[in-house]
Amino acid sequence: MVKFTEKQQRFIDEYLVDLNATQSAIRAGYSERTASAQASRLLTNVNIRARIEELKKTRADRLNLDAYWVLKRLMDISDRSMQAEPVMQWDYEEQQLVPSGEYQFDSSGANRSTELIGKHLGMFKETIKHEGELNVTFVDDIGREEDAT
Template identity: 35%
Template sequence: MVKLTEKQRRFADEYIRLGEIAQAAVNAGYSTKTARVIGKETLTKPYVKAYIDKRLDELKKESIAEQDEVLQYLTSVMRGEQTEQTLRGVGEGAQEIDEIEVDATRRIRAAELLGKRYGIWTEKQQVEIKTPTFKEDVPEDDD
């Protein structure tokens, strides 16, 4: 794989951040007069495109919670391992932020969501279906 120059890497990072070719090129150190042309040309290079795609995948993974992370968080809430912030009056209209335990309602909700995920709360019903047969519909010679 071809290595990016420092300017190309800065351009790619700025392009990811801004989504705008000319400004990304200027921020990366290219001339204002040629920024748009150089930026478009740089984006056509396969190794620059590959770098941008790779960085976007990394950023996506960092910003979106995976299934395990969500389940771990819900479990920690249910077990009372999480706290939340609340305001407490300290007199004369002043307030301070306090850390308090997550209340029972939120812990129960976390348990419900985990239960749904694992199918604990599904109601099972036994249904028996009988299909009627009509002897009148069958011709006599088909016995």
């Protein structure tokens, strides 16, 4: 196993808290002035990156988090967001909330969760269509051997 400096190990631990590299570098003891550059440098270190990924996987395993769990929660959110709920209004005579006869649902929550599910399933891959002609001209700017003499 790779031995990290005390600051590097603190950076790794802090990075796992909120995945904010600059703030993690500051909390690990790097200068605020250079924290962004230090964080970038630390995250390009193959050993540090590997340790972060290892710890993230360990945490996910410990919490039983996987793609199935995330997709299931997104489906639950989408279903719950699409359920119409009655709009309630205050009835002054009865001194309580009563249904107004109108219904509402959370379309933004449903749309967002459905979008995330679609992205996970690869349904929204953007394809770029290139049209037109491409004219290529080769320029031989290397002199011949007889020109060199």
